[in-house]
Amino acid sequence: MAGVQGGNVEIRDFVEQEYFPQIRATLSISTVCGYNKIWRGYGHYLDAITFDAKVADCQKILRNIAQDNPNLRRSTIRHTKAFFSGIFTAALQSGRSENGSNPWRATKLPNAAESNETAAYSPEDVRTMLSVLPPPADLIVLTMAFTGMRKSEGRAIKWLDIDFERATLSVQRAAWCSVIKNTKSKASKAAVPLAPDLLDKLKEYRKKKPKDTFVFSNRKGAPLDFDLLARRVIIPALAETKVRWAGWHALRRGLATTLHSSGVADKEIQKILRHEQVSTTQACYIKTLPENIRAAMATISFQREGNQTPVTEGSNGPSVALPTDVRTVTIPSPLDTIK
16 A cells, blocks of 8 residues: 655554555445545545544644645535544544544534536547447447446456356456455346347457456556546547546446436346445436436437337336346447447
């Protein structure tokens, strides 16, 4: 783990030698990776205090973080406060601090910009990406956009997870940082349908990677770093287009929004995204579109002629008929083939 340089050795040593080993055993790997990122980015602010710090000292740190990072969102500062608070609580519980109470609990968040509305890519956005991205970035974006997988799941898929005969992908695990673990819930571990064109592209790509275990791997055979790919390849490639990179989850939200706009029932979308609760799908992933955008999307075909998916009436509109042996739907090819 990258340590914080200089300053207060007491807090730094506790965090790296005791706190992180403790939370690795109790928290999800995604949460630990998020805290590690906060520690590397903002942990040096704790160099100014000790475990005997007062509320005013902690409040000053939050204020300094906000002032030094004007583009930082309020949600990030909130997560940082929660992380720092957890450190001080653990110090109290272990006897490393004799403060008597956790001063971070009485602090207030400083003024900062609220988080932007979460993005959801349209099919046209994805087409634009595919027109400028080089391999294998184009195939990775296509895979993520029309399977609805989470970034961590996409990184961890193996060739043995793909059933080329049934055109399905079995989501089994997730890769966070360098750690590979099972998916976040039972609902997450399910079959994902593969569109015909995507299936063909994966077959072609496999010929170039016959010995690899992971579908998208680096030179060492480990899961590819999708964030590094975005920084080095995707963002520069999109610079000459009107599409801006909004993160991998925008592809997942885009699938939910497009299916919803096409009349697929929310319960079916829940199964495609593999959420435990349909309320999560409705509240966080389906984005309501203005009427002019709805009209524009109506001109975009999601199905190839002669390959229509049967629909049935659902509780909130038509729904895609589910195969009896697969927990999700079969989505026809939504895009033109990759260049």
